[in-house]
Amino acid sequence: MRLLAEFFPEFTESLDKMDELYRDKRTIDEKTYQFICFALSIKARSKPCVLKHFQGALEAGATVKELAYILALVMREAAGADDCWTHDVLGDWKEIIAGNIKCDCQK
Amino acid sequence: MRLLAEFFPEFTESLDKMDELYRDKRTIDEKTYQFICFALSIKARSKPCVLKHFQGALEAGATVKELAYILALVMREAAGADDCWTHDVLGDWKEIIAGNIKCDCQK
Amino acid sequence: MRLLAEFFPEFTESLDKMDELYRDKRTIDEKTYQFICFALSIKARSKPCVLKHFQGALEAGATVKELAYILALVMREAAGADDCWTHDVLGDWKEIIAGNIKCDCQK
Amino acid sequence: MRLLAEFFPEFTESLDKMDELYRDKRTIDEKTYQFICFALSIKARSKPCVLKHFQGALEAGATVKELAYILALVMREAAGADDCWTHDVLGDWKEIIAGNIKCDCQK
Amino acid sequence: MRLLAEFFPEFTESLDKMDELYRDKRTIDEKTYQFICFALSIKARSKPCVLKHFQGALEAGATVKELAYILALVMREAAGADDCWTHDVLGDWKEIIAGNIKCDCQK
Amino acid sequence: MRLLAEFFPEFTESLDKMDELYRDKRTIDEKTYQFICFALSIKARSKPCVLKHFQGALEAGATVKELAYILALVMREAAGADDCWTHDVLGDWKEIIAGNIKCDCQK
Numbered sequence: 284m285r286l287l288a289e290f291f292p293e294f295t296e297s298l299d300k301m302d303e304l305y306r307d308k309r310t311i312d313e314k315t316y317q318f319i320c321f322a323l324s325i326k327a328r329s330k331p332c333v334l335k336h337f338q339g340a341l342e343a344g345a346t347v348k349e350l351a352y353i354l355a356l357v358m359r360e361a362a363g364a365d366d367c368w369t370h371d372v373l374g375d376w377k378e379i380i381a382g383n384i385k386c387d388c389q390k
Numbered sequence: 391m392r393l394l395a396e397f398f399p400e401f402t403e404s405l406d407k408m409d410e411l412y413r414d415k416r417t418i419d420e421k422t423y424q425f426i427c428f429a430l431s432i433k434a435r436s437k438p439c440v441l442k443h444f445q446g447a448l449e450a451g452a453t454v455k456e457l458a459y460i461l462a463l464v465m466r467e468a469a470g471a472d473d474c475w476t477h478d479v480l481g482d483w484k485e486i487i488a489g490n491i492k493c494d495c496q497k
Numbered sequence: 498m499r500l501l502a503e504f505f506p507e508f509t510e511s512l513d514k515m516d517e518l519y520r521d522k523r524t525i526d527e528k529t530y531q532f533i534c535f536a537l538s539i540k541a542r543s544k545p546c547v548l549k550h551f552q553g554a555l556e557a558g559a560t561v562k563e564l565a566y567i568l569a570l571v572m573r574e575a576a577g578a579d580d581c582w583t584h585d586v587l588g589d590w591k592e593i594i595a596g597n598i599k600c601d602c603q604k
Numbered sequence: 605m606r607l608l609a610e611f612f613p614e615f616t617e618s619l620d621k622m623d624e625l626y627r628d629k630r631t632i633d634e635k636t637y638q639f640i641c642f643a644l645s646i647k648a649r650s651k652p653c654v655l656k657h658f659q660g661a662l663e664a665g666a667t668v669k670e671l672a673y674i675l676a677l678v679m680r681e682a683a684g685a686d687d688c689w690t691h692d693v694l695g696d697w698k699e700i701i702a703g704n705i706k707c708d709c710q711k
Numbered sequence: 712m713r714l715l716a717e718f719f720p721e722f723t724e725s726l727d728k729m730d731e732l733y734r735d736k737r738t739i740d741e742k743t744y745q746f747i748c749f750a751l752s753i754k755a756r757s758k759p760c761v762l763k764h765f766q767g768a769l770e771a772g773a774t775v776k777e778l779a780y781i782l783a784l785v786m787r788e789a790a791g792a793d794d795c796w797t798h799d800v801l802g803d804w805k806e807i808i809a810g811n812i813k814c815d816c817q818k
Numbered sequence: 819m820r821l822l823a824e825f826f827p828e829f830t831e832s833l834d835k836m837d838e839l840y841r842d843k844r845t846i847d848e849k850t851y852q853f854i855c856f857a858l859s860i861k862a863r864s865k866p867c868v869l870k871h872f873q874g875a876l877e878a879g880a881t882v883k884e885l886a887y888i889l890a891l892v893m894r895e896a897a898g899a900d901d902c903w904t905h906d907v908l909g910d911w912k913e914i915i916a917g918n919i920k921c922d923c924q925k
Contacts, residue, residue, distance in 0.1 A: 499691050500691060500694055500697050501687065501691070512683070512687075515680060516680070519673075519676065519677065519680060522673070523673055523677075524669070524670050524673055525636075525639070525670075525673070525674075529632075529636050529639070530677070532632070532636070532640065533639065533640055533643055533674070533677060533681075534677075534681055536640050536643065536644060537643060537644075537647065537677075537678065537681040537682075537685065538681070538685060540644065540647045540648075541647075541681070541682070541685030541686075541689070542689070543685040543688050543689040543692075544689075544692065545688040545689070545691075545692045546681075546684065546685050546688045546689070549688070562631070563631050563632075566626075566629070566630055566631055566632070567632075567640070569626065570626065570630075570637070570640060570641075570644075571644065573622060573623070573626060574640075574641055574644040574645070574648070574653075575644075575648070576619070577653065578644065578645060578648030578650040578653050579648075580608065580619075581650050581652040581653045581656070582648070582649070582650040582651075582652070582653070584606050584607060584608070584652075585650075585651065585652045587607055590607050
């Protein structure tokens with residue numbers, strides 16, 4: 284038995300109810316749900332979750348090819364997030380170079 | 391002009407071609423694409439990306455309600471990834487307690 | 498012998514002194530210290546650290562039940578951080594929908 | 605009103621119930637709870653959460669000094685997690701140097 | 712054959728071209744390149760990447776000692792990033808304590 | 819005055835000594851040091867650190883072009899880490915599809 288289920292069963296039940304609620308209410312289909320979970324599991328570096336949702340997506344009718352495309356999207360967005368976040372931070376790079384922007388960070 | 395586009399335009403072009411390729415080949419529709427990007431942008435803590443894909447999803451016909459459901463899924467999976475990853479690591483917790491598992495980490 | 502200790506022993510000593518200092522000065526008890534380290538080790542996805550502080554907490558008198566509760570808290574806060582961060586970013590969602598907020602991110 | 609509360613109130617209620625449950629059952633005191641949340645909020649790079657738990661800790665009777673010590677612990681453990689994780693991965697570095705360990709990663 | 716190469720070979724080719732471009736244009740030498748990749752692989756918690764760039768650095772003429780120093784830098788900067796980010800967020804801590812700063816986060 | 823320096827000056831001094839030690843011993847030049855710190859600051863989503871090391875690199879004689887190339891490398895490696903990590907996890911994808919690999923994760 285899993286640690287949390289054994290020692291804090293009320294919390295596990297609470298999560299189960301949340302999952303039921305989500306399943307009842309969700310507006311996306313099972314395949315899309317599994318794709319999003321698969322993508323998030325990669326970012327979370329959780330091997331058991333990646334395996335679970337890889338299998339879950341296949342069971343929901345996805346092909347391995349479709350999952351390869353989701354992986355490609357995760358990779359592209361990883362680069363994209365560093366791109367946009369850094370450009371947001373360095374937006375005024377001409378001002379930084381000109382010495383007009385003070386960095387608050389301790390030297 | 392953005393820093394990367396100004397100083398390494400070949401790299402930016404390379405990313406643009408990758409995006410074109412992805413658009414041509416992808417097997418998911420625009421709304422699903424925006425949902426996955428929205429979810430990944432939250433995990434990447436990139437504000438400009440979150441705004442971009444929130445707007446992109448709406449333009450693709452999504453409702454704010456649907457985006458709220460994606461946020462809920464991101465939150466649920468954040469908890470879920472910690473859950474599964476930690477249970478994977480602590481799978482043998484009875485053995486750990488019994489002192490039969492050595493931790494390699496330096497004391 | 499560990500890589501760092503063998504090739505950069507002065508750095509390892511520096512860390513050891515920092516740990517001594519922390520032990521001498523800290524205002525929290527050993528069990529609380531181990532709980533915080535256990536929680537941080539999960540977020541850092543470091544298996545040896547999780548095992549170390551799981552054992553460390555038990556040695557400090559914690560029960561497995563208490564550790565299960567810390568895990569539950571880590572999970573809840575993972576969801577909570579995505580919740581608060583995203584709402585902070587999307588605070589003006591009515592303005593975003595109305596098209597009054599420009600996203601700086603490159604299309 | 606927050607996005608999630610407006611468009612998915614059942615999910616927000618579900619989180620509220622989970623928080624009530626945690627409050628009822630938890631074995632740590634309020635100050636320790638706030639310390640752990642403060643530490644996790646830093647790792648999650650969530651500014652509103654850091655402010656919330658900084659204030660929450662003070663309201664629970666913590667001093668700013670105690671919070672400075674928690675920050676120091678977060679910093680020390682950030683270094684520590686990279687340390688342990690990397691040594692775990694590079695444990696056999698003498699074997700790697702000797703060329704006896706194959707890297708599966710694509711060249 | 713790797714999943715992505717088998718099911719989305721155009722994407723893999725696109726990445727290969729990007730790598731060629733980077734190799735042609737880059738202004739840093741191979742050893743520096745490997746050091747940066749080694750550092751990033753630790754942060755990304757990707758074991759195969761760490762092994763790849765540990766070996767790559769050695770092949771580029773780096774010593775194990777130099778790699779130990781890079782690891783030390785990664786560790787120091789992990790602590791440093793938590794330091795600077797948190798101080799940025801808590802910059803007005805005297806104002807926060809005085810109750811003059813409102814936290815937007817839901818209670 | 820910064821929070822940590824005011825309330826835990828011994829810890830700040832300890833970090834300062836560590837920095838001195840690193841400066842004395844390091845085998846990389848200042849520009850390479852700043853490049854690695856710039857790359858790590860992006861991954862750590864710490865704006866003040868990115869600004870500090872952007873400026874630090876320029877002061878060490880780097881050009882903005884060189885920094886744009888480091889950003890490109892960070893982006894490429896972000897995609898690369900997701901690539902290698904996921905392929906490591908899904909290495910046996912043919913076995914997974916064949917149903918020969920059990921996922922330990924709770925259904």
